[in-house]
Amino acid sequence: MIGATDHIRAEIMAQPEAGRLDYALDLLAWYLDPVHPWLQGARDLGVCLDLADLRQLHALDAERGRWVTVSRLLAARCLDRLADDWPAPEKVFAGNARIRAALSNAGIPLVLETWRHVGYRISGPADFRFDMKASAKRCFA
Template sequence: MSAAALRAEILAQPAGDRLSYALDLLEFYLDPVPAFFTGLADLGLDLTAQEARILYALDRRRGRLVSADSLLAAAMGSRPIDDWPEARAVIARVANLRAKLAARSLPVTIDAWLDLGYRLTAPQGFAFGVERPFGRAPL
């Protein structure tokens, strides 16, 4: 994702949420919270690195829509932008992720919103095996 695309992604958020959204993106790119990934393993989830990063991005915005472009950026991590597939590649990764969550009978749902993105929902208090940093609720 280009800088222009990231800027557009941030500006597409409601005005009051833009700073928080931008800081969350920055935090994700600088520190992908290894404890979150350890928690996934503790739950018996055998995810690829890209699936885990997508799940993390969705969980950080739990209950809110996350665009396919944002999920692609999360999945690709530090890979050069020129090596990224098209955003529709997220569809297959989310399908795999849904199947793996269902196989473990986790109370998590990932809904697709046509042309808008994806939204993760889970019962109040459910966490992927780790406490949230600083007691923060998901955004």
């Protein structure tokens, strides 16, 4: 039987060993904070995505400039599901298409790159952050 926290454990264990504690603490803050500053910043900048796609974008942004595997992105998408209920990896591929469109539509200076059979990465200006004070542009989706 799958425990209620097995999906969270899987995501934490998918991180590099040296970063697991920090990742777990960030994840805990994500759950306990009413509105995470990163999420609010993305919305303020006009990034209109559903929660699973926002989690996927957050996972990519947290590793900005580094390649992220499909399995890690799938784990990020499925925080609210038991591991047995995770969708196929195609959800990650479709999510990336929506993320690319949302970044472009919002004028976000980030690029989502693909390296076949390796993974995906976000690259862009080092000084751009989603959780900084954003413009007045709002998302109504």
